[in-house]
Amino acid sequence: MATVTDTPAVAGPMRIGEVARLTGTTPRTIRYYEEIGLLGAPGDRAQGKHRSYTVADVERICEIVRLRDLLGLSLEQLGRLVEAETARAEIRREYRSTDDPTRHRELLEQATHHLDTQLELVRRRVKELSALERDLTAKRASVDEKLRALS
């Protein structure tokens, strides 16, 4: 799996091919996610002209791809999950633009709630996979036992 540790060739705005390479997807996939509203249209863009992406866009796509591959969710479910993420970006903007500590607390509590939802899904998966690993290991041990008995 490709990660963001691949340094982008340039720090400036990127085109869709580079973004696809950095996120381990394809241009078609990125356009499709834009089409169904999972990604917002990148910047203002005239019809037929090239899409231009920022480093923040790349990070968002990486997150989506990671969750898509590791949890078994539909893109609609994934959309609802990262809507929370989108909200978090919005939250940070609002967070920085206000000094009201009550509002600060509210925004932070929303963030923890979003993170907890994701953590719960991840932990459930880890448990299921660990159970599978345990079962396979047990089978392996049983076969090994028979092999030893043979020699």
Added chain:
Amino acid sequence: MATVTDTPAVAGPMRIGEVARLTGTTPRTIRYYEEIGLLGAPGDRAQGKHRSYTVADVERICEIVRLRDLLGLSLEQLGRLVEAETARAEIRREYRSTDDPTRHRELLEQATHHLDTQLELVRRRVKELSALERDLTAKRASVDEKLRALS
């Protein structure tokens, strides 16, 4: 996720609906897996007559469904993976029908190889998911920190 711990209503042969319920799938999915050769046709069956399944069939479908949900493989890849499983069933039959210890050893060593392939895939996934869990936990801790600083 449904598991085989749901005891089947009867111990005898089952129909497709019951099998679907026990394995957490649908009749359509089971027929589709048969169509693409992922499952062999259950018993000899005249055209248009009902399919009849055994407990062994249910266990095999459970395994397939479990691997399908937890690893992110295509049905073709999954087919190659459980071809090994199919081979194992065949192997057990041959294992019991021969007394040659050299042949026994060969068959057992094939079995360990198949199990190791599956274990490697499972462990890779566990690692990826653990990394994701770590990242999310770190984010959560950072938000918590800010919340404490506020009070």
Added chain:
DNA sequence: TTGCTCCTCACGTCACGTGAGGTGGC
């Protein structure tokens, strides 16, 4: 005989893959 489940087409859908034909920017 009545219900329920099963059967086989066959078209629909989700998440993209894959050309076809044309334009943009270093």
Added chain:
DNA sequence: TTGCTCCTCACGTCACGTGAGGTGGC
């Protein structure tokens, strides 16, 4: 100007979902 990548249709594919119309077995 030449290449390369990008653009927008639009049809194909994988893994099923979802009726349509008909038959099987307790």
